[in-house]
Amino acid sequence: MSATQASRRNGRRGPLASVALILIGLVATGGAYAAFSSASATAAVDLSSPAVINQGQKLFAANCSTCHGQQAQGTENGPSLIGVGSAAVDFQVGTGRMPMQMSGPQALSKPVQFTDEQTQALAAYVASLAPGPAIPSQSQLENGDVAAGGELFRINCAMCHNVAGAGGALTEGKFAPQLTHVSAVHVYEAMLTGPQNMPVFNDLNLTPEEKKDIISYLSYIESNPSAGGLELSNLGPVSEGLFLWVFGLGAIVALTVWITAKSN
Structure with a gap:
């Protein structure tokens, strides 16, 4: 009688069957967890929920009220937030x-301090x-x-952000930020709220x-990618002119020196 037949007769599972059951259990558990996490991450938060509003009030009191006031009425250190809406908060905090x-000409983008929730x-x-x-909604x-x-961007936005969205300098140390690697929702919110x-x-x-x-x-x-090749960060004619002046003119001078040395 073989070992397999003996195991079946004794009601015992083989070692491979136990391993297979463990693997199936792990896969099923992991799949269920991933599905639950995905559903939780994509679920929309009800901004009208009293529980969510209460949580936000506590977070505001602990993290924002020093500058914006206990009732978001504003102080000498920060503007009033009454009437700015959820879009402005989602943009600035998100x-x-x-x-x-620190205080400065404008607030800088940096690693996010709060979770999405x-x-x-x-x-x-x-x-x-x-x-x-x-x-804004996803639609x-x-x-x-x-x-x-593209036409709307060139008419309304390119004078500050550059025609390729590379950003540009403004007055008094301020600047229009580059628009690459910015989420669509934050671009929409910036247009809507004017930060x-x-x-x-x-x-x-x-x-x-x-x-x-x-x-x-x-x-x-x-x-x-740009069809023209080297973009020079899309910073416009000043950087392109400087590049040609330094490297183009430098190459011409070097070639002239080389030809003169060869002729002598």
Whole structure:
């Protein structure tokens, strides 16, 4: 009688069967956990929920009230947040600009200090104080007209952000940030709320459809390399002229010296 037959007759499983059962259990558990985590991550937070608003109020009191006041009414160190809406909070906190590390010409983007859930809770609390611009939905961010977006961007945005979204200098140490590697929702929120030196493009200035077109244009130029080759960071004619002056003219001088030395 074989060992397998003996194991079956004794009601015992073989060692391979035990290993297989353990693997199946691990795969099933891991799959269920991944599905649950994905569902939790993509679930929309109800910004009108009293529990979420209460959580946001506690976070605000602990992290924001020093500058913006206990009731978000503003102080000499920070503006009032009454009426700025959830979009402004989601942009400022979601890009790491708030809380600020130090005073300066403008708040700088840095690693985010709060989780997505905490950011949403802060946005819910501020939105509960007074009506204001809301966080855009996913349908407002996708499938825009790239050509129309390029034209709108050149008319409304390129004078500060550069035609390729590379950013540019402003006055008094301020600057328009580059728009590469910026999420679509944050681009939309920036247009909607006009953070810092940026003007507000409300729905009368740029319709939601036009904002979507601009976002699609920015996504296109980020994912498609320049057809001209070396871009020199897309900083415009000054950097290109400097490059040609230093390297182009330098190469001509070097070639002239070499020809003269050879002729002698």
